[in-house]
């Protein structure tokens with residue numbers, strides 16, 4: 019029988035080679051009961067079509083991993099994590115859906131490939147977010163300003179490039195930068211600019227002696243000091259950390275105003291701005 023078929027094929031009329039139409043959508047491979055999702059060639063689509071195709075592919079992936087397309091069900095925690103990451107940047111769907119197709123086809127050819135497919139999926143959260151900042155500034159910090167220490171908090175606050183924070187501090191509480199000096203507030207001594215100073219931490223326009231300032235340190239080691247006073251905003255130019263402090267070269271001799279035992283002490287709030 020086999021020989022006959024071969025003979026027949028060998029002697030059959032030669033068909034011209036037609037290019038096969040590209041496979042797109044849910045396709046069942048061979049005798050497998052499992053359908054695999056074939057994405058379109060994303061690069062050939064215009065912007066709008068491409069976005070739609072990403073969205074359709076995304077739905078297909080989630081449906082398959084959640085067991086809605088036959089025999090496969092993936093770990094729901096992993097699926098949820100990957101889902102969230104892709105929703106944050108839908109262009110990531112393109113690579114995921116292509117790789118998923120190859121694992122799906124391997125599985126369709128032999129169910130023993132399930133473990134490989136699963137382990138690929140589990141590896142995605144790390145792979146898909148590699149090099150990205152995942153420590154956005156998201157909490158509101160409420161504290162007191164300490165005027166006699168260098169930078170606070172001791173454990174610097176983490177922030178991602180592009181994150182914006184608003185810093186507000188009580189404007190009326192008074193302190194001195196040295197014994198006998200003038201009583202000033204978090205707005206600093208507005209009569210003494212420190213723009214261009216080589217000793218003060220804050221030395222750009224808008225910096226005043228004794229003012230409340232933010233110190234930002236990028237992950238590449240660049241330090242920037244930004245004047246904030248009683249109300250200011252700060253946008254992180256890169257991923258990094260920040261602290262706050264007083265624009266003074268000698269914090270150790272600074273002192274809050276003591277009104278008959280009642281010590282003034284400014285509170286500070288640092289909150290994310292959407």
Ligand SMILES: [Ca+2]
Nearest residue numbers: 195268269272
């Ligand atoms: Ca001082």
